[in-house]
Amino acid sequence: MANITAAQVKQLRDMTDSPMMECKKALVEAEGDMDLAVDILRKNGLAAAAKKAGRATNEGAIGAYVSENGTLGAIVEVACETDFVGSNPTFTGFAAKLAQHVAETEPASVEELLASKMDGETVEAALTELIHIIGENMKITRFAVRKPEHGGVSTYIHMGGKIGVIVEFSFEKPETATTDAFKTFAHDVAMQVAATAPICAVREDVPAETVEHEKSIYMAQAAESGKPEAIQEKMAVGRLEKFYKGVVLNEQEFIKDSSLTIAKYAEQVSKEAGDTIAVRGFDRLARGEA
Structure with a gap:
C-alpha cells in the first residue's frame, strides 16, 4: 500500500474541491x-471539474502582432523574474x-x-x-504563428500580458478582413478564448484519447444509476455533448449573448x-503555463 502524505491529500483537495477523507x-x-x-473522485460524483495544479510561477508578458491586412499574426511569451519587470514598458515593448x-x-x-537576426543582431544578443x-x-519560452491561406487572424492580450490569444478565421474575400463587422467579431472571439480556455475550435479536433477518457468517466457515473445499459449509454452520450459545448469554441455559448453559440455568431456576421466566415483554430498562451 502506498504511503499517502498529508501534502498529497491537500493537493488533491485543492484540485477537486472534494472532502478531505474522500481524497x-x-x-x-x-x-x-x-x-x-481525480478520476476515482469524478466517477464517484465527488469531484468538481479538476483545477489545474502546479502552475509555474514565472513572471513575464505575452506580446502580440497582427499585420496591417489582418492575414498574418503571432503571439510570443517572454518570461522574467518579477511582476514589476513583466509590466515594464521596455520589457513589454520587446515582447x-x-x-x-x-x-x-x-x-x-x-x-x-x-x-535569427532582428535589427542586425541575433534575438539572443538582443535578449542578453x-x-x-x-x-x-x-x-523566451514559446510562441505561435497563424497565417491562413484564405482568411484572417485576430489577437487579444488580457490582464497586461498574462494571457495572449491568436485566432484564425477562414473566409473567401480578402476585403472581409478589413470590415468593421469582422473586426468586431474577431475581437469578440479572441476575448472568448481568453475567458473560457477552450480545448479547440471544432469538435473534430478534440483528441480521441480525451473523448474516450471523458466517456469512460460518464459511463462509470451512469452505471451508478442502476438503469438499463441502453439508458446508461444515452446518459453518457448526453454528458459528452455537454462536455463538447464547454470545451469546443464553436459550440460554446457566446459570453456576451447566451442566445448565440460562436458558430451561430459567425453565421450572423x-x-x-x-x-462565409468560420473560426478555424487558435492558440492561447497563459503566462507561466507549460
Whole structure:
C-alpha cells in the first residue's frame, strides 16, 4: 500500500474541491497516482471539474502582432523574474517587437528564433542586452504563428500580458478582413478564448484519447444509476455533448449573448459581410503555463 502524505491529500483537495477523507480514500485506491485519484473522485460524483495544479510561477508578458491586412499574426511569451519587470514598458515593448519578428520569420523553434537576426543582431544578443539593461534574468519560452491561406487572424492580450490569444478565421474575400463587422467579431472571439480556455475550435479536433477518457468517466457515473445499459449509454452520450459545448469554441455559448453559440455568431456576421466566415483554430498562451 502506498504511503499517502498529508501534502498529497491537500493537493488533491485543492484540485477537486472534494472532502478531505474522500481524497485520502481515492489516493489510497489509486496507490498515490494523482491523475487516477481525480478520476476515482469524478466517477464517484465527488469531484468538481479538476483545477489545474502546479502552475509555474514565472513572471513575464505575452506580446502580440497582427499585420496591417489582418492575414498574418503571432503571439510570443517572454518570461522574467518579477511582476514589476513583466509590466515594464521596455520589457513589454520587446515582447511586442519580438511577436512581429516571429510572424515575419516563422521560426520552427525557440532555438531557431534565438539564432535569427532582428535589427542586425541575433534575438539572443538582443535578449542578453535587455537582461543587462534591466538586471533580471529572462527567457523566451514559446510562441505561435497563424497565417491562413484564405482568411484572417485576430489577437487579444488580457490582464497586461498574462494571457495572449491568436485566432484564425477562414473566409473567401480578402476585403472581409478589413470590415468593421469582422473586426468586431474577431475581437469578440479572441476575448472568448481568453475567458473560457477552450480545448479547440471544432469538435473534430478534440483528441480521441480525451473523448474516450471523458466517456469512460460518464459511463462509470451512469452505471451508478442502476438503469438499463441502453439508458446508461444515452446518459453518457448526453454528458459528452455537454462536455463538447464547454470545451469546443464553436459550440460554446457566446459570453456576451447566451442566445448565440460562436458558430451561430459567425453565421450572423457572414450574412452581414456577404462572405462565409468560420473560426478555424487558435492558440492561447497563459503566462507561466507549460
